[in-house]
Amino acid sequence: MSSLRAKIQDVFNEPACEQNRGKDAKARKKGCSKPLTPGAAAGGCAFDGAKIVLQPITDVAHLIHAPLACEGNSWDNRGAASSGPTLWRTSFTTDLTELDVVMGQGERKLFKAIREIKEAYGPPAIFVYPTCVTALIGDDINAVCKRAAEKFGLPVVPVNAPGFVGSKNLGNKLAGEALLEHVIGTVEPDDAGPYDINILGEFNLSGEFWLVKPLLDRLGIRVRACIPGDARYFDIACAHRARAAMMVCSTALINLARKMEQRWDIPFFEGSFYGITDTSEALRQISQLLVKKGADPEILGRTEALIEEEEAIAWKKLAAYRPRLEGKRVLLNTGGVKSWSVVHALMEIGIEIVGTSVKKSTFEDKERIKQILKDDNHMFQQMAPRELYAMLSEHKADIMLSGGRTQFIALKAKTPWLDINQERQHPYAGYDGMVELVRQIDLAIHNPIWRQVREPAPWDCQPEVREQLPRTKSETATLHAVQEFAGTTADDLGEC
Incomplete structure (x- = not known):
C-alpha cells in the first residue's frame, strides 16, 4: 500500500502539466481531481479508469481480482475496436465471495485463476486488477503476480488502481505507470527503424484510428505502438524503440509520454485527428519530429503532397454540406x-x-x-x-x-x-x-x-367552426353515424 501511495503522489506531481507547474507544493499533493460532492455521482473510479486504458490491448487476458460486480460494472465500457484478437472481450474475474474474504482465500484463488487462464487461452500476458475489496483486505497482488510469472513463464502484470484511491482520470495515469514499470522496454525489437512512432491516448473508438493509419502508411511511417487502441502486448513492450510520439489525450496519459521521453529520448507533441486542419497539422508535426531524430528530410515534401491531395478531396465532399x-x-x-x-x-x-x-x-x-x-x-x-x-x-x-x-x-x-x-x-x-x-x-x-414532433399534439388543438365542404352521400352517412355515436354535431368538429 505504501508503494501505491508513492505512485499516486508521483502522478499528482506531474511536471508536464502546465497547470500543475503553477501550483505550490501543497496544492500539487491534492492532485487535479475536485473533491466529490456528498450524494453526487463520482463519474467513475480509479479501477474503471485503469480498465478503460488497458482493456483495448486486445491479446491480453484482463483478470479482475474482486467480487463479481466489479467486473460486471466495468466490462466493455468503451466502443474500442480490434482488427484481430478478441481475448480482451472475454471477461475474467476471481469472483470472490464473503467466505473467500473471511477465510483469507483471495491470493490462493487469484493464483489458481492465473493458471487456468494460462492453460485455457495461452495469452502473451495477463493483467491483474485489484479493486476496493481486495486492496482493503490486504491481498499482496504484486507477490502473487511475481510468483505466477515465474511459475507459468509469462508476464503477469499487477495494475494497482483500486477504486477508492481516486477518480477515473487518476486510474488512467496509474495504468500508464503499470505499463512503464512492467511492460514497456521488456522486449527488444529486431526491426526498429527511423520512421517508427507511438500514438498515445488513442482508443480506436468505432475503428477511428483505421481512418488515420493508412495516411501514415502512405508516408512510410510505422506505428510501433498505438496505446491502447487495437494494441498488442508485444508492440507495447517494444514501444521504447520508437523515434517520436503523438499524444492524443493528455488528460489520460501525459505521465506516460513524459517518462518515455525522459527514459528513452522519445519526443512527443499533443495533437488531434479531428478536423481537416488538425489532421494535417498532426501529420506535419510527426514528420518534423522524425526528421529531428534522424529521418530523411524528404519525408517533409511527401507529407505536404499527401496533405494537399487529401484536403482537396475532403473539401470537395464537404462543399455539398x-x-x-x-x-x-x-x-x-x-x-x-x-x-x-x-x-x-x-x-x-x-x-x-x-x-x-x-x-x-x-x-x-x-x-x-x-x-x-x-x-x-x-x-x-x-x-x-x-x-x-x-x-x-x-x-x-x-x-x-x-x-x-x-x-x-x-x-x-x-x-x-x-x-x-x-x-x-x-x-x-x-x-x-x-x-x-x-x-x-x-x-x-x-x-x-x-x-x-414540434407540431402541437392533436389534443392540444382547439376545435374551430368552419364551413363544411360538399360531401358524397356515403361521407355524409358516415359523418352522421360518428356524430350520433359521439353525441356531437357538425359544428363541433374542427381541425388543427
Missing part, C-alpha cells in the same frame, strides 16, 4: 480533447459554436479553445440538466453533440442530438472521419421527424 449547415448553431457537452478539436473541425465549415464544456479538459485544452473561439464566453465548466434543457428548448442551439447520458435532455427539448463520446457508432477521425461527422450532423438536423 456547407449551404445546408452554414450558420447552424451547435452545443458541445463533452470534454477532454474533443472540447477543442471538434470545435475547430466544425467551425471550418461555417458552423457556429454556442457553447462547449470544459469539465474534463486540461489547462492546455482550455487555452486552445480560447484561441479558436477568440474568447471564453462560450466555455462552461458544468451545466446542470435544467440549464441544458432551458438552452435547447429556447432554440439557442440547432443540435447538441454529447454523450449518451444527456441525450434525453435534447430529446425532451425536441432538439436534434448526435453522440460523439465513446459509445458512438461512427468514426470521426481523419479526413474521411470529418466528412462522416458533418454528414451525421446534417442527417440529424434535417431529419423530418423534428418538424413533426
